[in-house]
Amino acid sequence: MIADPAARQDIPDATVARLPQYLRALSDLAERGVASVSSEELAAEAGVRSANLRRDLSHLGSYGVRGVGYEVEMLAHEITRELGLAQDWPVAIVGLGNLGHALAAYLGLATRGFQVVALLDRDPDVVGQEIAGMIVGSVGDLERIVTERRVAIGVIATPAVSAQEVCDRFVAVGVRSVLNFAACVLSVPEGVDVRKVDLSTELQILAFHEQHKTPAAQERMPLLEVAP
């Protein structure tokens, strides 16, 4: 393994999806002053099995020490690098309803690795407002703003009916990573990644499991002891 070892494109998707959890667990440990963890401890912290964690980390390289564990700071650094969070990715959010507003506020402070560089909305009453320290621009200027500010990731928080159009315009000016909060499937050309976050899908999955739980377990009233 040399420097950046031969552009490892062989990391499984399932592993990539867990790396952020490991990174968060490592950050927590680092804040608590922990310097070293075993796979068992880190796995517990991240909510996975230790064998799974070790397999995942083995895809990144050999960063553990047998008989000891992993050095927290070093492993966090390696995962940060692998995820591409050593730099700040410029993000644009389109659609500043309740959800877009919340996303702007959240991204404005909570997340390392990303920087919100544009907020865009269609409503003339919203354009010009300041949200999370940034002035909302007009979605009509999307192409210019995305290009000028080198936006790499587009976040779509518009109603479903507008989402495909916004997506197409992002893609047309070179954005190849899209996070979609609208309740619809987006069509994109080869090479563009779309991830969908959908509240109602998540609730519906919970409802399915809730419905299929044993009725007996559903009688919960006797468990309660109301505080005086």
Added chain:
Amino acid sequence: MIADPAARQDIPDATVARLPQYLRALSDLAERGVASVSSEELAAEAGVRSANLRRDLSHLGSYGVRGVGYEVEMLAHEITRELGLAQDWPVAIVGLGNLGHALAAYLGLATRGFQVVALLDRDPDVVGQEIAGMIVGSVGDLERIVTERRVAIGVIATPAVSAQEVCDRFVAVGVRSVLNFAACVLSVPEGVDVRKVDLSTELQILAFHEQHKTPAAQERMPLLEVAP
């Protein structure tokens, strides 16, 4: 449990996770007045392969007609029933910051199958406010309110530091389905389902793929033709 044909607990998780998408696709088709679809068409609408769709639907039963396809209304009805959306599940949202506010507004109108019956916050300035047509209660009354209003699904939109406590209190009064928006892993006993929605995880996954795309494809400037 009889009535529901042979308590089919054998529906794979991956299939359950796609049923909401099929349901949405079917709703769209129904609104457009389409009465019947082939697996090919419905799969395209939902963004999956047709073989995958047919396999998924086969877990629910045999609701198609060979040589013809699926009747839109009937299939939508079957999926609705299977997901447990024929009834309305009572939902409580805890934490009414920007995100909780957005969730309350979204659930207040957009979703069938769920009804927000409680909004709770810890901040005395927020308690008593009206959000999405509902008065915010105090998180101190969580046990009483959850019990009285028969809450089945708890939505946690608090800061990470409070999430585990809120979750424990939900579980203690019998809630067994939790949707967690806080950036932490929740520990729950056997029989309780937690689903996590995490914006920064999603962005980090996009960043990983963005970073691993070919540098050549990253030169997007020449593609732009600025509107005059």
Added chain:
DNA sequence: TACTGTGAAGCTATTCACAGCG
């Protein structure tokens, strides 16, 4: 010794390809 990294096994999910049926 106490742990990691990994071959091998087992399991789950997807896709192919076609028999079977309206």
Added chain:
DNA sequence: CGCTGTGAATAGCTTCACAGTA
């Protein structure tokens, strides 16, 4: 015929169990 439903093949992921090592 044209489509669904499904056996069989394939691909991908997780877990076991232990050899290897600081």
